[in-house]
Amino acid sequence: MPSNEKILIAIPARGGSKRLLRKNVKDLNGKPMLAYTIEAALMSALTPHVYVCTEDDEIAEVAEKYGARVFRIAPEMAEDDVSSTTPCLHLHTHLQEQGHDLEILFNLQPSSPLRNAEDITGAYDQFIRSGADFLVSTTEIDPHYFHWALKETDGAYEMYFGNEFMKERIYLPTVYRPNGAIKLARTEALIKHGNYFGKPLTAFSMPESRSIHVATAFDFLCCKAMLSH
Template sequence: MTVYAFIFARGNSKGLPGKNIKSLGDHPLIAHSIRVAQQVSGIDNIFVSTDSDEIAAVAKAYGATVIKRPAELATDTAPEWLAWRHAINYLQAEGHVFDVFVSLPATSPLRSVEDVEQCLASLDHSTDVVVTVTPASRSPYFNMVVRDAQGGSQLVCTGDNVHRRQDAPAVYDMTTVAYVALPEFILNNERIFSGRVRSVVVPRERAVDIDDIYDFKMAEILLADKEKTHVEK
């Protein structure tokens, strides 16, 4: 099968301006995704979809091919699903034929090669999309509530006889470590959970999703610890 990896990176990030080219360790943030993709067995091409000339320049410097994203697909309100479709349609119009679509968001720089390879291995004939998850720190069955306008509160999931956290069903947070899908599924459906979804569990230390400066600081700490451990070995 032919596997194409994609990194979708807007230039007008609001939570942390310029985050996609902000240096994390020895490389710009987006470069961490490119470098992992280059090491994954089976990935044949790496593309960066962006509206930013600065991001495009960094992507090219690290060996990725750039797809220019239309401005209307790079706003705060534009669903990234539409950017996925644009990239697929653009490449197909250029004569590219590929079997598997992999999205490796720049905001998850601590993923491992093994995480991505496990996602690729999980896409089979009975699965449309593979996502990554990490164990949640809170549970809708135990300590997550909804409130009304007067402050009245109740558990998100009611009716279950759960008195201890250990009794609650295991729940997971979706992460942005990786998404794997068939291109045809993306083109013919409106969202991930329109299809048959399988998940791969990633440990929390590799699942940091950078949205603001606090997430970025956490990624710096975890990356420094990882590099220190590697040196000590």
């Protein structure tokens, strides 16, 4: 098992969110949304290497206030079409050049504020036990939402997966979706593959109650309700 010094937690937090403006520093029940991810990462006690990757001054201030280190990225690395994996790998390269030997790279996006320290350590334990090179956190999907999906072609709709899936839930296979809360990988494999969905891949299942991914005002209100519950 890699020592704590060989684990890197990267929190990519750009300032330019579109559907929910400034969401990473938006007040969520008394503190910036970003703070929840920083606190969970620090409470996991997996590593002293907890960094927020950002191009934004206000986000950098929040990161430092809540105990994370800050890695400044260029504005072009925070554009809409840049994967969140890119600044994480850039941070890894920077630290490797400084002499750190980092074997495991977490990507914890601040848009999953309900993910907690136990989720992070549980995912890490699952990753080590599995022997996989990649892990993503998941949550179970209602099989009707998945198998009864419709597709549209020239104004006409049809079943995406075919009529053979027109069954009651108990007869449909269990399916999961990545919830965006936790991604981790062996750095050598991640550098080669370029994202967290390479093989061998394992998954860490989380309850729906902690799997809200904040992209819209509605998602944000759902998080507020869960935290107030």
